[in-house]
Amino acid sequence: MSFIPHTENEIREMLDAIGVDSIERLFDEIPAELRIDDLHGVPEALSEMEISRIMHARAQRDGQYLNFIGAGAYEHHIPAAVWEITTRGEFYTAYTPYQAEASQGTLQLLYEYQSMMASLTGMDVSNASLYDGASALAEACLMAVRSHRKSKSRRILMPASVHPLYRKVAEAICTTQNIRFELLPYDERTGATRLDALKAFEGEDITAIVIPQPNFFGVLEDVNAMTDWARANDALAIAVVNPTALAVLRAPGEWGGQGVDIVCGEGQPLGVPLSSGGPYFGFMCCRQEHVRQMPGRIIGRTVDLEGKVGYALTLQAREQHIRRSKATSNICTNQGLMVTAATIYMSLLGPEGLANTASVSHGQTRKLVEALTKIDGVSRRFEGAFFHESVLMLDRPVQPVIDALLEKGIVGGYAIGNDYPELGNALLVCATETRTDADIAHYAAALNDVLRSAA
Amino acid sequence: MLIFEHSRAGRRAIAQGPAQPASLDDIPAELRRTSKPLLPEVSELQAVRHYTRLSQKNFSIDTHFYPLGSCTMKYNPRACNTLAMLPEFLGRHPLAPESTGQGFLACMYELQEILKAVTGMKGGVSLTPMAGAQGELAGVLMIRAYHHARGDFERNEIIVPDAAHGTNPATATMCGMVAREIPTNKDGDVDIEALKQAVGPKTAGIMLTNPSTLGVFERRIREISKIVHEAGGLLYYDGANLNAILGKVRPGDMGFDVIHMNLHKTFSTPHGGGGPGSGAIGVSERLAPFMPTPIVGKEGDTYRWLTEKDLPQSIGRLSAWMGNAGVLLRAYVYARMLGREGMKRVGEFATLNANYLMVELKKAGFELAFPNRRASHEFIVTLKKEAKELGLTAMDLAKRLLDYGFHAPTTYFPLLVPECLLIEPTETESKEAIDSFVEAMYAIRKEAEADIEKVKGAPYTLPVRRLDDVRAARQLDLKWTEVAAD
Structure with missing residues (x-):
């Protein structure tokens, strides 16, 4: 055919x-x-x-599990209307909106998206998306180097508590630009970045510091202190954040005394299904003063020749199809359809719905941690406040436990000892609003069974 | 009207999201949000109606002929979407154990094998790049890694023909290379003498699209391949135009070392108003060790991810997970429905439609940029004469076509042909659709001869007239605020 x-x-x-x-x-x-x-x-x-x-x-063979992994991709309820509308042919089969008059639907939607993201992050402007959270962080680092002209060092402080795969992607993409990442250790006790480790860099030329919120352990960082440190030491501050969390956590634009410079992250929690890792979308917002260094498409509101409001791609002089070798990035196609879903998702939830989703995810994770740590041989690893994930320690190797839980239909968490060998038998678990009290009780009972039967 | 203008404080789409908040008392106050984000407060019906109406302001393949050159706007079969969105595929977490994804991984593995066969890239395929430009990034990073692995650190130039996509030189820069442009000769082929002079000990490689963005097949590709290889460089194939040659000739046989494929073009995954795409890459054997991870491997009957541990020389990861998995599932379904015979027919009918449309436009009096060449799956009309004699520019014609119910061809690209329209009908359009497009083109030129101002005022029938791009860039308005509401 x-x-x-x-x-x-x-x-x-x-x-x-x-x-x-x-x-x-x-x-x-x-x-x-x-x-x-x-x-x-x-x-x-x-x-x-x-x-x-x-x-x-094949789908049936893969089956469906009760999932307790987060680690950068989160299972939230997606209203039925989101993908019903997103897959309408007029959105699904349209091209990049270069012919503005024939693309007002997509363009207006992207303008609405930019408005929502700028407000959620507390920043001046948003672009129309990048590929995913990890590559968005890499682009944010490249952007910081371009934007911070006074800094010559190309040194970027990178907390070890940033998602390990994000750090790998940033390495792969930034490596040719002579950017050096300096790793900041996390506090053994709290799981947050050690602020005292910043002292070693005071007085030095640092281009930027990356600030995750929440960090990979689910722990909340002292983002105010880190942002103020950046300001005091003439480094740009790059926030990498979870957008759902922003409905209840302080907006990066308001961190510390003056807010951060660039915000990026993974947009998947906003209405995009897990689907084995993609397609998702990366988001990026920044202060007005950096907008000409921002990569990716940006939509502006303007008027037509009769004075009627319309929308068009703008600041295209940054982009590869105009500037070629001098462009801010080589990005062309982005993740437009995912942004369509995210915009409809945010409209359906509204400020209260998204805040409830965030706080209930937090509440369910508290319940999960409480239920699991009641089991002999399970304890919480870090003391710091968390959002909707937490690191638990088991009294034995994690992988066999994960395998045994799988037999019971449960994807029990992510073994982060692979990425952080010093954490040993550590399991990163997550609950969102989609995990009910009964789901949590079911998991706790299953984990108890597994640990007791093997003991 | 913007969604925000439908908003009323306290209104909610009540069925969505938890009805009650949970306590945040264990989160320090200084880390909590103090202001309400500016998200709309609307009912479910208001949101559904608003976005349905917005969708109706778009042109799309499902509603309009879309002859956008170099973009391959062919029909996106619905089955690809339906089957990629089965609940088990959508619900699977990327870090869930491999045993819970054997069905999904089987599709990915088979897609890798199909793409290897289609392109003749014997070293392997990695599906992870998330768009063509990221495939290019992967490719040039691999070329760089290859030279470095041989202890050759001097090669920092990427040769790019002047007709290339803007992503090619931008990618070279992003990889820490210098883009060196070479000219095209009058028949649309690479200027071989210029190439000979450009290559040398600093040449890392060349990036080529074949058929080129001029819509013609690069006839001396073997010679180019020899020149670049003998100079120690590698050849990169930009797969934007793979649709033209599917089943007829393979980049691997032409001597390319690395290619990317735009699965959102050739393999008919949707463009989605600007993505998600997929820029899977294929390599020759010498570049196989450098491929980006992860890749799907097969041991016995079991599929698993190959990572940096399996490919220690890999250029690394380009996305947190494995790229645009759902897009790849759609491409897989499409490839299986086409099968071996169907793929050959794609190349054949894309070429037939393009050549037919080219001839018909020529008969209607339009000037071809390369009149002595066959069209590939696309070709270029230049309005140089119309612009001079009538004041009818490519932009004017493009905008007027919208009134006639056709999406415009690609305009002003490639940059080296004045007033150009790059036209690609694709294989899924019928003869009737093509004939009516020719009639519209002809009618618009007639209009321009009678009353050029009428054409210059187009479009008239769309949601907006021609937009003020200068104002958009000078008086930046990039987000809605309550104060700015009018």
């Missing part, structure tokens, strides 16, 4: 019009020795019914 509408007659008419006797002739500029006859290795075509059967069987 190739979704090709041509009839035999039409093919003949078209070939006649062109003046060739066969379609094959249309490829006569390709050197003969390069031509292939067949695509060996590609299977035969399937009908929609046949592929449907395969996909349903």
Whole structure:
């Protein structure tokens, strides 16, 4: 099936019009020795019914579990209307809105998105999305280097409590720009970044500091002190935040005395399903003074020649299709459809709905931690206040426990000892508003069974 | 009207989100939010109606012929969406154990194998880049890593033809390289003499699109490949135009070392108003050790992620997880529905439609940029003459086409053809659709001959008339605020 509408007659008419006797002739500029006859290795075509059967069987094989992992991707309830509207053909099959007059739907929606994100983060401006949270952090680091012209060091302070995969992505993308990341240790007791470790960098040329909120352990950082440190030491402050949490946590624009410079993060919690890791979207907001260094598309409100309000891509002089080798980034296609979903999600929840989602996620995680730490051999690792995740210590290796829970239909958490060997038998767990009291009780009973039966 | 203007304090879409808040008393006050974010307070119906109406202000493939050159706006089969959105696929956490994702990973593994076969890239495929530009980034980082692994640190130039996509030179810069442009000759091929002079001990590689953005096949590709390889450089293939040659010729056979594919073009995943895309990459054997992770591996009947531990020389990770998984599922379903025969037909009919449309436009009096060449899956019309004689620019014609119910072709790209329209009909359009597009083009030129001001005023029938882009950039208005409400 190739979704090709041509009839035999039409093919003949078209070939006649062109003046060739066969379609094959249309490829006569390709050197003969390069031509292939067949695509060996590609299977035969399937009908929609046949592929449907395969996909349903594979989906069923993967099954559905009661999930307690967060670690950068969060299971929230997504209102039915979000994806019903997002997958309307007019959004789903539209191109990038370069022809503004024929794209006012997408453009206005993106303007609304920018307004929502700027307010949620407390910043002046937002772009229209980047690929995902990790690559958004990498872009934020590149942007800080461009924006902070006085700083020559290209040294960026990176807390060890930032998501380990985000740090890897930042390394991979920034490595060619001679950016050096200096790792800031976390406090053994609280799980938050050690503020005393910043002393070593005072008086030095530091381009920027990354400030996670909450951090990878779910712990809340002293973001006010870290932001003020950045200001006092002439470094830019880059916040990497969870957008759901921002409904109840202080906006990065208000951290410390003057707020941060750049905010980025993973937008997935705002109406995007987990789906094995993508597609998600990265968000980025900044102060007005940095807007010309921001990567990615930005939508502006303007008027048409009759004075009627309309929306268009703007500040395109930053972008690759205009500036080519001098662009702020090579990004072109972003994650527009995911932003469509996020905008509808935020509209349906509103300020109160999103705040309730955040606080109930926090409340359910408190209950989860309480229930699990009642079990012999399970304890809380860090004392610091948390948002909707927490690190628990088990009295034995984590992996067999995770495997045993899986047998009971539970994805019990993420073994972060792989990323932080010093934490040993540590398990990162998460609950959102989708985990009920009964789910939590079920998990606690299952974990108790697993630990007792193997003891 | 903006969604915010439907907002009334205290209104809620009550079924959404928990009805009651939970206590935050264990979170220090200085870390808590003090202001209410500016999110709309609307009912579910208001939100649904607002966004449904916004959607109706868009052109899309589902509603309009969309001959946007270099973008491959072909039909996106609905089954791809439905089957990628099965609840088990949507609900799976990226860090859930591999045993809970064997069905999903089987699809990913098979997609890797299909893409290897389609492109002839024998070293392997990594699905992780999230868009074409990120595929390019991965490719140039691999080229850099390859030279460095050989102890060659001097190669910092990437050669780019002047017709290339803007992402090519931007990518070179982002990878710490210098982009060096070379010209195109009058028939649209790379200027071989200029290439010979550009290569040398500083050449890291060349980035090429073939067929090029000029809509023609680069006939001397083997010679180019030889020149660059002999100079010690590698060849990068920008897969933006892969649709033209699907099943006919493979980048791997042309001598390319690394390619990216825009699965949102050739493999028909939706463009979504600007993404998500997918820029899967394929490599020759010599670049295989440097591929970005993760990649899906198969041992016996079990699939697992290959990570940095398996590929210690990898350029690393480009996304937190494995890229745009849901997009890749859609591409997989599409590839299986097309099958071996169907893929060949894609290349054939994309080329047939483009050549037919090109000939018909020529008959209607339009000037082709490369009249002596075959079209690939796209071609260029230049309005140089119309602009001079009638004042009819590519922009004017593009805007007027919208009134006729056609999305405009790509305008003013490539930059080296004046007043250009890059036109790509794709294989899924019928002869009738193409014929009516030709009629519209012809009618607009007639209009311009009679009354150019009428055409210059277009569009008339869309939600807005021509927009003031200068004002948008000078008087930046990037977000709604309650004060600014009018």
